[in-house]
Amino acid sequence: MSGSIGPDDGxxxxxxxxxxxxxxxxxxxxxxxxxxxxxxxxxxxxxxxHLAAIVQAAQLLADKGEPAVRSASKAEGRARHASGxxxxxxxxxxxxLMRSLAAKVVAGLVVLMSMFGGLALAGALPGQGADxxxxxxxxxxxxxxxxxxxxxxxxxxxxxxDAxxxxxxAxxxxxxxAxxxxxxxxDAxxxxxxxxxxxxDAxxxxxxVxxxxxxxVxxxxxxxxDAxxxxxNDQGEQD
Amino acid sequence: xxxxxxxAGVLKAARVGAEWAWRALYADTAPDLLRYARASRAPDPExxxxxxxxxxxxxxxxxxxxxxxxxxxxxxxxxxRIVDEHRKLVRRRTDPLPVEVLVEIGPHADAETEAMRAxxxxxxxxxxxxxxxxxxxxxxxxxxxxxxxxxxxxxxxxKQGAVKxxxxxGIAAIRDKSELGAVTL
Numbered sequence: 001m002s003g004s005i006g007p008d009d010g011x012x013x014x015x016x017x018x019x020x021x022x023x024x025x026x027x028x029x030x031x032x033x034x035x036x037x038x039x040x041x042x043x044x045x046x047x048x049x050h051l052a053a054i055v056q057a058a059q060l061l062a063d064k065g066e067p068a069v070r071s072a073s074k075a076e077g078r079a080r081h082a083s084g085x086x087x088x089x090x091x092x093x094x095x096x097l098m099r100s101l102a103a104k105v106v107a108g109l110v111v112l113m114s115m116f117g118g119l120a121l122a123g124a125l126p127g128q129g130a131d132x133x134x135x136x137x138x139x140x141x142x143x144x145x146x147x148x149x150x151x152x153x154x155x156x157x158x159x160x161x162d163a164x165x166x167x168x169x170a171x172x173x174x175x176x177x178a179x180x181x182x183x184x185x186x187d188a189x190x191x192x193x194x195x196x197x198x199x200x201d202a203x204x205x206x207x208x209v210x211x212x213x214x215x216x217v218x219x220x221x222x223x224x225x226d227a228x229x230x231x232x233n234d235q236g237e238q239d
Numbered sequence: 240x241x242x243x244x245x246x247a248g249v250l251k252a253a254r255v256g257a258e259w260a261w262r263a264l265y266a267d268t269a270p271d272l273l274r275y276a277r278a279s280r281a282p283d284p285e286x287x288x289x290x291x292x293x294x295x296x297x298x299x300x301x302x303x304x305x306x307x308x309x310x311x312x313x314x315x316x317x318x319x320r321i322v323d324e325h326r327k328l329v330r331r332r333t334d335p336l337p338v339e340v341l342v343e344i345g346p347h348a349d350a351e352t353e354a355m356r357a358x359x360x361x362x363x364x365x366x367x368x369x370x371x372x373x374x375x376x377x378x379x380x381x382x383x384x385x386x387x388x389x390x391x392x393x394x395x396x397x398k399q400g401a402v403k404x405x406x407x408x409g410i411a412a413i414r415d416k417s418e419l420g421a422v423t424l
């Protein structure tokens with residue numbers, strides 16, 4: 001048949017059972033009839049066996065209760081389980097902190113501490129004003145009656161602190177002495193480094209070191225070097 | 240749809256295992272499922288129908304849609320089963336059945352009717368084989384399953400636009416490559 005199949009609208013009308021209007025729809029309608037005729041709805045030989053198995057399975061699952069009835073396929077997406085456990089678990093995960101008794105107690109303590117702390121800063125606590133008066137009286141008594149005794153601890157405390165500081169300073173001084181020594185050594189090293197950068201100075205240092213070694217260890221070495229130098233000079237002179 | 244307004248009551252009874260409810264659901268849907276399984280070249284179409292309903296039994300407790308949705312859900316289960324059967328068929332070798340078994344499960348109508356039906360089926364298959372698997376699936380679900388574009392999209396897990404495109408291309412392929420008159424009985 002040479003007729004072409006019409007657009008989707010014609011296909012939808014034919015599927016709805018309407019009669020074809022155009023030759024194109026007629027051709028398409030014949031094709032649909034052929035498909036339906038080729039695969040007819042015949043009575044299934046296994047119908048009773050299917051129904052027996054279906055009913056048995058359905059009654060078995062119904063006897064087990066609702067939690068056992070779950071989605072057998074993910075075709076419709078992940079189905080929610082019939083049992084209530086996953087939902088409860090989700091709720092717990094949403095508010096995990098407030099589920100424990102300890103968390104509630106801690107939260108209450110935090111609220112109380114913040115509240116009384118604010119009151120204490122504002123000086124609004126009941127006994128806070130009396131304490132201030134008492135301290136004022138004590139301060140007045142200290143000044144008038146026992147000024148030396150009260151001053152002594154006050155002065156002793158800074159003295160001890162100063163003494164500690166001095167001790168620390170002494171230690172620091174001792175450390176500084178050691179550091180000074182090290183500093184000297186470092187200076188010497190620095191000089192050595194600087195001198196190494198300059199060849200002429202390095203030569204000078206070598207001379208200085210050799211001088212020191214000569215003084216500390218063997219004067220003969222210095223003399224030998226001098227002798228070598230003299231020898232070189234002599235050779236040069238001979239050349 | 241045969242159940243119509245009574246579907247909600249039937250579904251409720253099916254959830255508690257009422258035999259009459261499952262018989263009603265089976266009578267309403269199983270013939271179309273069997274036609275779809277045959278047209279999709281399922282190795283054992285009746286087994287596909289039985290397994291589909293057994294899966295429906297296990298999942299009906301959480302099913303909360305209407306009759307159209309129930310029908311589409313069953314076709315989804317059937318399609319998944321067919322796909323699984325095809326995959327298994329590729330992996331396993333087939334054992335030939337004895338002649339006695341073939342005679343028992345073979346056609347029971349008269350020879351002329353069976354011959355005409357087999358001839359028509361071969362012609363239709365020759366046309367459907369020219370389509371891609373997705374195009375063939377969409378057309379069979381629409382023609383034999385009676386599903387809408389939206390329902391087919393749910394079954395094949397594609398967007399509605401993709402299903403419309405597959406349907407249009409399938410029809411165009413049939414139009415271009417076949418003589419529809421030759422298919423007509």
